[in-house]
Amino acid sequence: MHDIDVFEYAPTADKYRLERKHRPVKQLGSHQVRVAVKAVSLNYRDHIALHNLARRQVGGRIPCSDGAGVVAEVGAGVTRWKVGDRVMGSFFATWKEGPFQMAHHQHDLGGTVDGMLGSFVTLDESALVATPGYLSDLEASTLPCAALTAYHALFVRGGLSAGQTVLCLGTGGVSVFALQFAAAAGAQVLITSSSDEKLARAIELGATHTINYRSHAEWQKVVHELTAHRGVDHVVEVGGPGTFDRSMQSVSAGGHIALIGVLTGFGPPTGSLFPLVARNIRLNGIYVGSQEMFNEMNQFLASHQLYPVIDGVFPYDQSPQAFEWLASGHHFGKVVIDLSATH
Ligand SMILES: NC(=O)c1ccc[n+]([C@@H]2O[C@H](COP(=O)([O-])OP(=O)(O)OC[C@H]3O[C@@H](n4cnc5c(N)ncnc54)[C@H](OP(=O)(O)O)[C@@H]3O)[C@@H](O)[C@H]2O)c1
Structure with a gap:
């Protein structure tokens, strides 16, 4: 792997556009995990960011909180995951359990820190949640936020x-x-x-x-x-x-x-x-939830065999069109970007 293919928010006069970039591969920190992203789902929040509706500075940031993929590489000190594990990102990378703390606002994927819309992402081992075995990556990508x-x-x-x-x-x-x-x-x-x-x-x-x-x-x-x-x-x-x-x-x-x-x-x-x-x-x-709630929810989903409703799957290179489809409001349920062809 020579570089990583990502989309970034690029500033325009009054909002942002999605710009495709290549970033160099960096060596992992001791507790970091490299995830090969297989699918990303969109939330209205991503539309808010792209159109600058909340006046939030996201220039240069990788969009989207929600993604699912496979562990591709682990840092020397990682104990929770191994190569090949199926994982999802956690919206607030640091909100593990208990009540919300304002410090978690500094760790929201696709907002304050880089998100999931890239071929590979690097996250701390504690910022990941195991994918329910019965769901596909496209389905699992819809879980972290909505x-x-x-x-x-x-x-x-x-x-x-x-x-x-x-x-x-x-x-x-x-x-x-x-x-x-x-x-x-x-x-x-x-x-x-x-x-x-x-x-x-x-x-x-x-x-x-x-x-x-x-x-x-x-x-x-x-x-x-x-x-x-x-x-x-x-x-x-x-x-x-x-x-x-x-x-x-x-x-x-x-x-x-x-x-x-x-x-x-x-x-x-x-x-x-x-x-x-x-x-x-x-x-x-309500502001999304903790990893403890996320794991509890995954048990509920599995015990009721619930499947996320996906209405629109776009290939990675059509990510801008996926954002437009979400903005149109024509969808029912979730809009998903398929990254499986990027690896
Ligand atoms: N606080 C949090 O943690 C959190 C987390 C996720 C989302 N949110 C927020 O929750 C909202 C929904 O997010 P989402 O990602 O689910 O959005 P979404 O998938 O983009 O939902 C769009 C749908 O909302 C419906 N809608 C639009 N205007 C409406 C209105 N005036 N009355 C009733 N329904 C209306 C429309 O449904 P129909 O086509 O059926 O009319 C539209 O298709 C957004 O404001 C988002 O920012 C907050």
């Missing part, structure tokens, strides 16, 4: 139990994983989408009720009708300021909102926050 966020929201912080009701907004990566997890746990799942076709796919995955948020702009009223005016036990809130008020109106007294996303922007929510108080609502901010 799946773990949904799992953390529903089970770790939400305490979801069978028989409860869950509302998922839209049919992107986080929401489709939340639908699959909640249905597997025996919950009733309500899900919204701009597309009736996507809602039909959601029913096949176990959704109990569907709502088109384009034809029902006041979708919170439909949620109330569908829940005998009680509201849902959990809302997986990925919309942000443009949906938060309706999410608040959709949740039951004593219910739970997992605040996750910014699909409608980064501004403050419209409307009063007082319903949170008056109805004793639990509000949890």
Whole structure:
């Protein structure tokens, strides 16, 4: 191996573009592992970075938190992995267990540090998680961010139990994983989408009720009708300021909102926050999850034989097109880049 083929964020006047580069191969540190990346999946976060929507400096950085591959080389002091092991990167390379610490923000793959969109990546041995044996690398690449966020929201912080009701907004990566997890746990799942076709796919995955948020702009009223005016036990809130008020109106007294996303922007929510108080609502901010949660989630996935839903696989050299497909919002579930031909 002479060099490593990567994409980098290259600055333009007001955002970034993806630029293909070759980097020299560096000798591994004692506890480092070189991973031959087989697949990378995209998250809305990668769209935010590329289009500079959060005003974050990512110039020269390798994009994407989510990837899966095979250990190609290990440093002299590595004990956890051996060549040939199948592994995934961990979104926060340093968040192993316990509560979140602000220092982990300095170690988010594809943000503050280099991510997974390259033929090989070098990571500390402690920043990797074992791939579930029954999943392909394409499937496993979808787990580190979207799946773990949904799992953390529903089970770790939400305490979801069978028989409860869950509302998922839209049919992107986080929401489709939340639908699959909640249905597997025996919950009733309500899900919204701009597309009736996507809602039909959601029913096949176990959704109990569907709502088109384009034809029902006041979708919170439909949620109330569908829940005998009680509201849902959990809302997986990925919309942000443009949906938060309706999410608040959709949740039951004593219910739970997992605040996750910014699909409608980064501004403050419209409307009063007082319903949170008056109805004793639990509000949890969720930022992906720890490796301990990741391993627990992998056991849940395997025990329920859940398969990630992939809607769009692009070859590595078409990575920019993969980003465009994600930005179009036409996908249902996850968009994946296949790097298997790069080694
Ligand atoms: N806090 C965290 O740890 C964390 C982790 C992952 C993601 N996120 C955030 O969560 C959000 C979702 O991420 P993702 O990667 O799952 O996104 P994604 O796959 O790109 O999801 C896009 C889908 O969201 C739906 N959508 C867009 N605007 C909507 C609206 N106003 N109301 C309802 N649905 C809407 C659309 O579904 P339809 O086509 O069905 O209408 C669209 O196809 C993003 O804001 C992302 O930054 C946060």
